[in-house]
Each structure stands twice: as structure tokens, then as C-alpha cells.
Amino acid sequence: NRSHRPTIAFVAGAATDFWTFAEAGCKKARAEIKEYDVVFRYTTDGATEEQKRIVDDLLANGLNGVIVAPLDPVNQGPFIDATSEKIPVMVTDSDIPNSKRLCYVGTSNVEAGHYAGKLIKEALPAGGKILLFVGKADAQNAKERIAGIEEELKGSGITIAGIRTDNIDRVRAKANVSDALVSHPDVNCFVGLWSYNGPAILNAVKESGKSGKVKIVCFDEEEETLRGVQNGEILGTVVQQPFEFGYQSTRLMAQYLSGDKKGLPANGQVIIPAQVIRKDMAADYLSKMAALRRK
Amino acid sequence: MARPILHMNKICKQFGDVSVLKDVDLTVYEGEVLALMGENGAGKSTLMKILCGVHPFTRGTIRLDEKEIFIASVRDAMRMGIAFIHQELNLVENLDIAGNIFLGREPVTRWGWPDKKRMSKETAGLLARVGLDARPETPVRQLSLASQQLVEIAKALSLRSRILIMDEPTSSLTMKETALLFDTVADLKSKGTSVIYISHRMNEIMQIADRVVVLKDGKNGGELKKEELNHASLVRLMVGRNIDRSIFASRCALPNASFNAESIRTHRYPHQPVSFSLNSGKITGIAGLVGSGRTELVESVCGIRSLIAGSVYLDGKAIRIKSPSDAIRQGIFLVPEDRKQHGIITGMSITENLSLPNLHAYSTMSLVRQAKESFAARAQVDNLDIRCASLQHLLKDLSGGNQQKVAIGKWLSRTARLMVFDEPTRGVDVGAKAEIYRIMRRLADEGAMVLVVSSDMEELMIISDRMLVMHEGRISGELLSDEFTEQRILSYAFGNG
Amino acid sequence: MKKEKGIFIIFIVLCSVVSIGNPNFLSAANLQNTTRLIGIFGIFSIGSGIVIITRGIDLSVGSIFALEGVLLSMLLVSQKIAWPIAVMTVLLLTLAIGWCHGIMISKLKIQPFIITLCGLLVYRGLARFFSNDITMGFGYGEGFTALQRLATGNLFGVPSPFILLLVVGAAAWVFLHRSVYGRYLFAVGQNEEAAFFSGINVKRMLLAAYIISALLAGIAGILLAFYTNAIAPSSHGNFYELYGIAAAVLGGCSLRGGEGSIIGIVLGAAMLQVIQNLVNLLGIPSSLNFAVMGVVILTGVLADKFIRRNKY
Amino acid sequence: MKKEKGIFIIFIVLCSVVSIGNPNFLSAANLQNTTRLIGIFGIFSIGSGIVIITRGIDLSVGSIFALEGVLLSMLLVSQKIAWPIAVMTVLLLTLAIGWCHGIMISKLKIQPFIITLCGLLVYRGLARFFSNDITMGFGYGEGFTALQRLATGNLFGVPSPFILLLVVGAAAWVFLHRSVYGRYLFAVGQNEEAAFFSGINVKRMLLAAYIISALLAGIAGILLAFYTNAIAPSSHGNFYELYGIAAAVLGGCSLRGGEGSIIGIVLGAAMLQVIQNLVNLLGIPSSLNFAVMGVVILTGVLADKFIRRNKY
Ligand SMILES: Nc1ncnc2c1ncn2[C@@H]1O[C@H](COP(=O)(O)OP(=O)(O)OP(=O)(O)O)[C@@H](O)[C@H]1O
Numbered sequence A: 001n002r003s004h005r006p007t008i009a010f011v012a013g014a015a016t017d018f019w020t021f022a023e024a025g026c027k028k029a030r031a032e033i034k035e036y037d038v039v040f041r042y043t044t045d046g047a048t049e050e051q052k053r054i055v056d057d058l059l060a061n062g063l064n065g066v067i068v069a070p071l072d073p074v075n076q077g078p079f080i081d082a083t084s085e086k087i088p089v090m091v092t093d094s095d096i097p098n099s100k101r102l103c104y105v106g107t108s109n110v111e112a113g114h115y116a117g118k119l120i121k122e123a124l125p126a127g128g129k130i131l132l133f134v135g136k137a138d139a140q141n142a143k144e145r146i147a148g149i150e151e152e153l154k155g156s157g158i159t160i161a162g163i164r165t166d167n168i169d170r171v172r173a174k175a176n177v178s179d180a181l182v183s184h185p186d187v188n189c190f191v192g193l194w195s196y197n198g199p200a201i202l203n204a205v206k207e208s209g210k211s212g213k214v215k216i217v218c219f220d221e222e223e224e225t226l227r228g229v230q231n232g233e234i235l236g237t238v239v240q241q242p243f244e245f246g247y248q249s250t251r252l253m254a255q256y257l258s259g260d261k262k263g264l265p266a267n268g269q270v271i272i273p274a275q276v277i278r279k280d281m282a283a284d285y286l287s288k289m290a291a292l293r294r295k
Numbered sequence B: 001m002a003r004p005i006l007h008m009n010k011i012c013k014q015f016g017d018v019s020v021l022k023d024v025d026l027t028v029y030e031g032e033v034l035a036l037m038g039e040n041g042a043g044k045s046t047l048m049k050i051l052c053g054v055h056p057f058t059r060g061t062i063r064l065d066e067k068e069i070f071i072a073s074v075r076d077a078m079r080m081g082i083a084f085i086h087q088e089l090n091l092v093e094n095l096d097i098a099g100n101i102f103l104g105r106e107p108v109t110r111w112g113w114p115d116k117k118r119m120s121k122e123t124a125g126l127l128a129r130v131g132l133d134a135r136p137e138t139p140v141r142q143l144s145l146a147s148q149q150l151v152e153i154a155k156a157l158s159l160r161s162r163i164l165i166m167d168e169p170t171s172s173l174t175m176k177e178t179a180l181l182f183d184t185v186a187d188l189k190s191k192g193t194s195v196i197y198i199s200h201r202m203n204e205i206m207q208i209a210d211r212v213v214v215l216k217d218g219k220n221g222g223e224l225k226k227e228e229l230n231h232a233s234l235v236r237l238m239v240g241r242n243i244d245r246s247i248f249a250s251r252c253a254l255p256n257a258s259f260n261a262e263s264i265r266t267h268r269y270p271h272q273p274v275s276f277s278l279n280s281g282k283i284t285g286i287a288g289l290v291g292s293g294r295t296e297l298v299e300s301v302c303g304i305r306s307l308i309a310g311s312v313y314l315d316g317k318a319i320r321i322k323s324p325s326d327a328i329r330q331g332i333f334l335v336p337e338d339r340k341q342h343g344i345i346t347g348m349s350i351t352e353n354l355s356l357p358n359l360h361a362y363s364t365m366s367l368v369r370q371a372k373e374s375f376a377a378r379a380q381v382d383n384l385d386i387r388c389a390s391l392q393h394l395l396k397d398l399s400g401g402n403q404q405k406v407a408i409g410k411w412l413s414r415t416a417r418l419m420v421f422d423e424p425t426r427g428v429d430v431g432a433k434a435e436i437y438r439i440m441r442r443l444a445d446e447g448a449m450v451l452v453v454s455s456d457m458e459e460l461m462i463i464s465d466r467m468l469v470m471h472e473g474r475i476s477g478e479l480l481s482d483e484f485t486e487q488r489i490l491s492y493a494f495g496n497g
Numbered sequence C, D: 001m002k003k004e005k006g007i008f009i010i011f012i013v014l015c016s017v018v019s020i021g022n023p024n025f026l027s028a029a030n031l032q033n034t035t036r037l038i039g040i041f042g043i044f045s046i047g048s049g050i051v052i053i054t055r056g057i058d059l060s061v062g063s064i065f066a067l068e069g070v071l072l073s074m075l076l077v078s079q080k081i082a083w084p085i086a087v088m089t090v091l092l093l094t095l096a097i098g099w100c101h102g103i104m105i106s107k108l109k110i111q112p113f114i115i116t117l118c119g120l121l122v123y124r125g126l127a128r129f130f131s132n133d134i135t136m137g138f139g140y141g142e143g144f145t146a147l148q149r150l151a152t153g154n155l156f157g158v159p160s161p162f163i164l165l166l167v168v169g170a171a172a173w174v175f176l177h178r179s180v181y182g183r184y185l186f187a188v189g190q191n192e193e194a195a196f197f198s199g200i201n202v203k204r205m206l207l208a209a210y211i212i213s214a215l216l217a218g219i220a221g222i223l224l225a226f227y228t229n230a231i232a233p234s235s236h237g238n239f240y241e242l243y244g245i246a247a248a249v250l251g252g253c254s255l256r257g258g259e260g261s262i263i264g265i266v267l268g269a270a271m272l273q274v275i276q277n278l279v280n281l282l283g284i285p286s287s288l289n290f291a292v293m294g295v296v297i298l299t300g301v302l303a304d305k306f307i308r309r310n311k312y
């Protein structure tokens, strides 16, 4: 089942919807560029070690270009550099600016954090406390989103009362929210930093009967999150358009490999802007996502 | 008189709040064979375990060569020259014979590696001495119980100790091996080794003991010199009360039954068809030497092992027995030879062990009626005089003989058609032995067929109505009770027609 | 009862400490949250415990959750099948899974660790394959709100998973501690050979244990699916088997078989949940979460040791 | 040797299948990648296996990796301590950890599962706490390039972790299968009582097993840290203990103790790595990754069963 066409690989993070959408983007690009084969790989445990081994394995198999979504951009520099010596490398999702990567395709997570911060300010015009929920606080995108939120909230009278992690376990994610509702009755805005934190917050808050009293701000585009936005239960969600990550990076890589080096941006960054989805846009976005999921 | 080398002085031992030994004194002289006797649960094994560092004692002193010693571990005891053959087998199944014999004190080569050659060579010598025909490299798990017991003996002999403790070393050995063992003991004695010998076989004691110390309910129960030694005096000291206490509920007699095995062949002796038949009301004994295939035969009949060929008939009807539960359904019960592995569950209580095969009788809608269960257990405990503080005692805290009684008692609440005993009196005291014989006889009188495998020839001659003798997997002879003589049995057992 | 006394005392002490540290621990809302989780975790821990009592281990629980959740969502949301049928289907599936494990272990005599490890891998893989790695949700439960209410609702203020745990626990208690078969299970765990010699159908008992474990995982899996309301196939229930095993071991089961009790297992499961609750309620930083959990368990076990030793 | 024959044949068959499916399997680059990982995983699997032979289990391995990695990064990068000292420090730490486990298990007689589970939780917690939940890296290795080269480089084209595995494996083989102590370990695992009655210092043997396991985890942990070049405290080495245990069990160790061999364990570890390699090389979708792994292991075990059965 190997094809003899030259191959581009997209090495994503753990198998979440976010990367599934990116995969859809890759598939679309693959359908358009006939001369390259595109393989899409997830890691199982969100560990950098695995990304390295996947790339190593694919290289052994003959690979022409790779797009990596570094799980740990701070320390994966040497890995990206080492790979760059063999084949062209692009990074996506999180940038590693001073590495030998070709370019970066993705959103600025710091900027996305700023968007979320604006939503929070909207939710708590008189100031107050917020709690953040995330899978792993040491993940790069979590750190950047938090940084963006913190910058945005500076001087607004809003303080972060804490960060709760759940190790990518939805049960724990929801239980964390339930517990927070008990232990922090004074907090009136919950922020979900990773995709599943949105539904977890929404469900726990609804079950405790505090809908409306606690404002919710989320990231990413899980179906339940979007429905929550549609129903007004969630103030808004910041989405990153992962489909575009997959689509644009693959196309760009194909162009580059075919010798067209002009497509590369001069500053080495292709920024796909983050978007804030509010109640009015939710229905549209929902149907768009549903279409993507069906693919 | 020889020099005393060991004094145990006012030894007390408590397990929780059960007091097992109360101010026991014991003196051992150089080069003597001291027999330690007592009923099941009298505390013999416990006393010996204290001596060899398995249990700490609660109070008392131990002096060796007039110096007070403290034995903190088995290693300490070994270093002081005390070796112990335990009542229960304690071999490591995944090591070979040589590995087991030298476990813990392997001879090493110049480079520090275990010296396998030397181990094999010395093992071969030891095995010849105890009469076990096996290669030193044979994994222990392939050995029959009796052979394993011989390995234990060989292991203790290899220690070259000053005091050798043997806790029922012959309980599953036949005369041949026992005779060899006694030769060895005599040899050791002449070299100045003291032997503490525990056994429930009276004739052995008469044969080798220089002195007998009797324990009774955890206290010194008296002492007999060689000159004073006879069966009656021993029993009086040990038991001190009337042995006969039969309080059996009489059961209705079964209709006459018969059991036939026709040309059955077992895995160990696949080319040796065996046929025999049993009748109700009779006790049939099976004699033979170690490894003659007796255990294999009865286990095959009881569904533990599968038969290669042949058929069995109960009351003339062919029956298929593929598992013990099939056998039990037909009323065929087995008291297995290896009680620790097969007969009892050491981590369960007396009640639970006694009721395990009978649970369905004590339950309604599969729910166990505990009152009924403990009532039945209580009855068996009284019946067999199982010594225990309570019915909730775990089996691992019972003395060896009492464990054996539980292994038998678990089958006695049911009506047996064919009751098979494999070494039924291993480690059982005189009183209880008599009780077990009575039980066998009663079972037979009530119409059950009783099949007894035993290595104790005297025992077989007392209890059997008929005897089958086996040699290398086949039945080499059959004797009726008026034909029993040691000579004839042995000659069949050695395969001479 | 002796064995459970230790863990019971420790559990009570733990709860007291937490409620002194934060009185909200005893608030209705918190009790509801915690008992709901205790219900879900308790149910499958009982299954893990029963397998451990037979001297086995079941590592497949977490993956069963994922596979079951994915299928349930497909049946209910995509196929719009009536919920009682969907529930029956997934429960039958878990039964079949347990049966497979049991057969392989009892008939083919393969180590339980290996078989259920393969289960762990295969069911997770199937879940990801069927779902195409896309999170499967139940949305707002059109068409099966009754089921959703059943799984996540309260009855007289008590979360239904907890009520279910009481029911399942009572049944399991009767089965294990009062019935003939429970006795057989302990016997098999203690000494398989002696159990065989006593006429117990060892194979059937092993089979039963794995079926029970898988079935209880199936029941807990449905509750869990509606608790999260969405199944991320690659992470749903990841390593929950460890919770089940840990609860059982904490509650007095020994991995060497033949020991344990239902009450102990349930207390073990409850303790694990209270510890996590504690971390959140006492405001301990999330990063210390695990450390606290470990220290509390260790303290508990050591305390148990000394409580029991002092009895002599 | 009999026991390893099965897994050896299966391993060879597996490799043949993969290399027929994709000849690149045998390319120098791929062999280097795979043997490097086999080296790292093999080393700590040996430790897990030795513990399993004594009838125990070591669940703390993965968390030891995380704690060790974090400390190593702090020592090397933040404190700029000379690398030999840093390496000695973390190895001493793992020694101490193993010693603690061993003491608790042998002296206090607490179940190994519980002690090492607490270890799993506590060390992970400490790693997260020390690092403040921030990923700790080694960057471009200023000041300790020698160590980095040692850990990740090649010697005559063979990755150094693999060479280290050969060394460690040979030593472990001699220890386990030739020395007196190995014999004692097997004896303790098979029948603790009999070993005790033979005068073996059972406690010391158990202690040794846990120390060896922790120390080998420590060595593998250093290699792993430089392989990833960064330690995400919350996920580094997560559940790697399962790899170690699975490798040992696949390689013929029984969780019931007293069985197993070094060659088997190393083959088991190698097989797990080749299976993952296979998934990537044969272009199997990531979502089927786990399922393939499970199926291959199951096939292997069943085949092993039949190979051995046919010998009788
Ligand atoms: N660990 C223990 N805990 C509690 N009681 C024990 C323990 N070990 C032995 N006992 C009790 O101590 C008593 C003496 O046992 P011991 O094994 O010494 O008897 P014995 O004289 O060797 O009997 P036998 O002839 O049957 O072997 C028994 O009643 C037994 O129940």
C-alpha cells in the first residue's frame, strides 16, 4: 500500500478533533496536488518522543517533506534542525522561530489568548475572578494562551484564581469544574483552554444549576461548545481554523518541493487568524464543522 | 552417657492469644536419636521451628554447648549446625534437584559462580544414599511427593549438621526408603550427630529411638528410655485417655455397588493396561514402592488426570469421568496425597475447607446457609477431634496432622460410593489413626467401596480386606487378608510374580 | 469485616480532615458530585476486584469504555436506534468481550495480563477506527433524554450512579460473600489446584469472573459516557483500569489472589475519588495533585498496617 | 532456552513480514532508529522483569523518568553542574528510590503494587512541582555535549543505547542465570517460604530486585531524556512502566513469579518496538496503531502456545 509518489507527511499531536480537522484540510490539498502523496500521523500520548520516532520511521521509508506540529517548541529545536538537514520542514500550530524550519503555518496562540481575554472582560465588566481549565499546563499552546489572556487582563481588575489540569481526561475535567463550583463560589467566569474543557465546563455548570450565573469562555470548536454558544450558554469561543493549517501547509510544501520557492513568506510565517465565534455566527460555523466531520 | 549439647529451657510460645508451648524443656545428647512424640497439635513442629529460627519464641532460653544462643534466622541456625527437614515440603519447583539441595549455600568456583559440576556430583551421591533414582538435573516439579520428600532428606543430609531435625520424614515413604534412611541415621549417629526424630509411626520409633520425649498439649508429657519403650507405654504417655470416642451418626446402608476398571492406561505408563474391580463393603489396599504408579492410577480414576484408554464401570454402567466434579457427582471422592497443594486451601478457614465440596448441600438457591455450614463443620471437628482454637482458624495455622483430618473430613458429610484415600494417615497421631481406620471401616460397612493407597505396609495389613500390589504401573499381585505377609507383598512390589 | 476496618477508619479520617479544611465538602452540591463519581468508579472497580480475587487482572476496562462509548453514540445519534435497544446492544458486546477474555484465560491458559493487555490495545484501536478519531458526542440527547436522565440524574437528591452502585454492590456482596459461587471464586484464587480437586469447575469460575468484570465495565461505561457527554476515542477512559485495580488493592484485595471484599473495594474506590476532591477543595495546586494522592494512599496503607498490627 | 524459542521465532517472523512489506525496514537508518529505542526500552524492561521474577511489580518507572529528567535538566541547564556529577546525582537518587521501595516491600510487607503506585503518583507530582509544570529542556546542550553525544550518538554505527543494552543485558544475564543471587531471586519468586527455610535472606533479595529495577530505570531515563531532549513533566514517560511489564510478560515472565529470562525480556522489548515501527513503515493509519499492536501481540502469544504444545 505504499505509493511511489514522493511523500509529504503531516505529524500532528494527539488524536483530537483539532487535528482531525487539519487532516481534512490535508486530504483536500492532497486531492488537488496530484503529484504528491500525503500521510497524516497522530501521536498516541502527546509525547515529543513519539513525534521524533514517527519522523525517523517515515524518513527511513523515504520522505520528501514534513510538516510538524511541535508539542514542545522550546526544546524540539534540535530535532527540527536535525530533520531540516535531510528534508524541508515546516512547523505548524506552534512556531519555533530560530530553528532551521522553512516556515510556520498557524495561529498565534498568544493572539488567540488576547481574543479570549477580550471575551472575559466582556463577561466581567466590573472585574472579578476567573478560573482556567486545561489538560496539561506545561503544553506550549496552553502556556501561550495563558500568556495572552494574562496580558489582555492586565489592569482590568480581573484576576486568575487558579489553573486546574486534568491530564486529558474528560471525567477529571468535568469533576474539576464541579469541584471548583463548590470551592470557589466567588469565581464567576470559567475559561476552558483546550477543546474538551468547553463542554466539560458547560455540562458541569448546567448540572449544578448555575447556568447564567457563571460565564463561560472557551477555545476551539467542539460541537457541544458551538451549541452552547448558539444557545447563549457560552459567551464565545476562540477558534483557530485547523482545517486551514492542514490545507495551506500541505499546499505550500508541495509547491516548495516542486521548485516554486516564491510561495514562502518573507518573514517565515503564514498566520491563519484566530476567530471569535459568538452567538450570531454559531449556527453557520456549526454547519461548516458538521460538513468537515462528515468527510 | 554422652555429653548433652543442647538445652531448651522453659520455652513458651504464643500465637496471638493462643498459647502453644508452655514451659517446655528439652535436652539433646551428643550422638543420640531423640524421638519427639505427641498428638497432632501438641507443639512438636512449633518447638522445632523455634530451634531452627523460623519462629521467635515468647519466653525461655536455648543453650548450645552450655552457651546461651539467640537464633534470629534460619541462616543463624544453619551456621550453628542445626538442620531441619520440615513436615511440609518446601522445595522450589522451578529449580532442579541439585539446585534445591544446595539452595542458599551453593558451592562456588574460583570465580564465584555456582559450581554446577560439584553440585551434580555431590547430589548424585546423596540421592544414592537416600535411595532416589533420579538425575540431579531433574526439575523438582516433575517428582512425585515421595521423591520430593527424599530430596528434602538429601538436602538435610548435605548440611553435615550437629543436630539434624526430621519432622515426619517418612510420612509418605515405603519400607525400602525408610530402611535406607535408618541406615543413614545410624551412620550419622556413629559420627556423633544428634538426631531429633518426629514421627507417628510407632514401629519406626521402636526401631531407632534411643530416648523418647513426649509433648502433650504444649507441655512436657514425660520421657521414656530405650529400655522402657513399648507400644503401650508410649500410647499411654501421649494420649493418656481412652482413644475410642466414636460418635458417628449412623447412615443408611447403600445398595450393593461395584466398580470396574478395564484396561485403563495412564500417561505415565501408557503401555501398561490396568484392570481391577472393587466391591462394596470392602476395603481394598494398594501397596507398592515409591513411584510404582499408585497415585497416578487413583488420580486417573478420580478424574484428576485423563485416561489414555480403557473404561470404567460403576454398578455395571459405563461412566465417563473427565474431571473431579464428574467423579464427585458419581460419589467417587479422593483424599489426595499432597495435602498442602491439593487437599486443603491453607488460606481458608476450617469451616470453609470442610464445606467446600458440599456447599450445594448447605445452600438454598445457591446462597450458603451459614448456620447449617458451621453446624456441619462443628460436627466434623468433633468427630475427628480436630484441635483448633476456633472454626475460623486458617488451615495454615493448624498442625500437620490436623490439616490431614480436615482433608479427610471434607468428604465425610456426603455419601460416598467409592472413597479413595491416598496416604490417608500422613502425619496423623496414633489416636487419630485409629479414628481414621474406624471411619474407613464404617464407610465400608455402610456399603461404600474403600480404596486405600498407603506406603505404610503395617497399616495396609491392618485395615485391608484385600490388597493390590503395584509395580511399575501394573498390578503385579493381589492378596486376600489371610494371605498378607510382609514377604509376599514385598516380593510383588519388587515385581517378582 | 476485620480487613475493611482499617480502610474504613482511614476513609472516615480522610473525610473529616477534608471537611474541617473546607466545610463545603459536606455541602449537598459537593456530595452529589463526589458520590456520582464514586458510583461510576465503584461499579467497575467491583469487577476489577472480582478478577483480582481469582488471581487475575483486567487491563481492558478503560478501552472498553472508549469502544462502548463510541458505539453507543453511533447507535443513538447517527443511527437513531431506540435507547433500550442500543443499551442492550452495548451491554451484550461487553458480555461477549468478557467471554472472550475468559475463554482465552481459562481454556487456552494464557496469562490474564497479556490477554487483557491485547484487549486494551485492540478495543482502543477499534474505537478510534470506528469513530475516525473524531469525538463522538451525545449532544442534547434528542430521542434518548430518558436514558440521559437515568444516567446522570438524581433520585431523591442522590445521583443515580451512586444508587446503581449500591444495587450492584449489594448484589455483588451477596454473590461473593454469601453465595456458593463466591466461595468458589475465593477458593480458585487461593489455590486453583485444590479447588479443582474439590470438584469446582475452575474454568467456569474464571470465565464468570471475566464476564462480570467486562459487564460491570459496560454498565459503568454507559454512565461514564453520559457523564462526559462526549467520547474522545483516543483518550476516553485512558488508564481507568488502573483506578479499578488500585481501588481493589487499596480495599484489601491482594494481587496474589483469594483475598478481598466488596465493601473494601467500594471504600477503596470512594477513597480515590475523595482524594481528588480534596485536592481541589483544599486549594492544592494542580501540579501537586498526584503527589498528594500518592502520599495520602501511602499514609493510609501504613496506618492500616499499624492499626492491624496493634491488634495483636 | 526452550521458553525463549517461541518468542524468538515470532520475533523473526515479525521482522521478516515487515521487511517484505517494506524493504526499508532493513535500511541502516531505520535499524539505527529502532535499535536505539530497543536499547532504551530494553534496559528498563530488564529491571521490570527482575522485579516480576520475584513476584512483584514496579509501576513507578515512568514517573522516575519524569522526576529524573526534570532534575537532570535543572542540574545541567539551570545549575550548570558538571555532567558527570549530575549523572551521578540522579543515579544515586534512583538508587535511593529503589531502596525505599524495597524496604517498604520487604520489611513492612506492603504489596508492591501499592508502594510502586504511590511512587508513580508521588514522583510524577514532584516532577511537576519542581518544574512548576513547565517543560524542562536541554536545548543545544551547552556544557554537556559529551553526555549528549554519549546518550544519543552511535559507536561504529550502532546507537549507544543499544550497546548499553547489550552490556547491561549481558551483566543481567550473568547475574540472573549464572550467579547464586539469580538463583535466589527465582527461588524467592517461586516459593518465598521454601527460600526462607533454605536460609536465603529473602528480604535482601527483594530489596536488591527493587534497587536494580530503579537503577536500570535511572539509566534508561537519562537516555530517554536526551532522546526527547525535553521533559514535559506531566507526560514524560507516562505509563512507560506498562511497556516494561508488557515486554517482560511477553518475554516469558509470569506475574506469578519465579519465571522468566533476560533474553526473553529483551526480545519482548524489541518486539514491542518493532511493532510500532511496523505501523509507521507499512503505512497503517494512526487510528489503527493500537489495534495492530494488540493483534500482533495476541497472534504471537497464541502462536507461541501452539509451537510449545506441538513439542509434546
Ligand atoms: N501460625 C500459627 N498461628 C496460630 N496457631 C498456630 C500457628 N502455628 C501453629 N499453631 C497451633 O499450634 C499448635 C501446635 O502445632 P504444631 O504444628 O507444633 O503441632 P505438631 O505437634 O507438629 O502436630 P502434628 O503432629 O499434627 O504435626 C496447633 O494447635 C496449631 O493450631
Ligand SMILES: Nc1ncnc2c1ncn2[C@@H]1O[C@H](COP(=O)(O)OP(=O)(O)OP(=O)(O)O)[C@@H](O)[C@H]1O
Residues within 6 Å of the ligand: B142, B143, B144, B145, B146, B147, B172, B268, B288, B289, B290, B291, B292, B293, B294, B295, B296, B297, B299, B337, B455
Ligand atoms: N518423572 C516424572 N515426570 C513427571 N511426573 C512424574 C514423574 N515421576 C512422578 N511423577 C508424577 O508424580 C505422581 C506420583 O507418581 P506415582 O503415581 O508413580 O507415585 P506412587 O506410586 O503413588 O508413589 P509415591 O507417591 O509414593 O511416589 C504421578 O502422578 C506422576 O505423574
Ligand SMILES: [Mg+2]
Residues within 6 Å of the ligand: B044, B045, B046, B087, B167, B399, B400, B401
Ligand atoms: Mg507437626
Ligand SMILES: [Mg+2]
Residues within 6 Å of the ligand: B144, B145, B294, B295, B296, B337, B422
Ligand atoms: Mg503416591
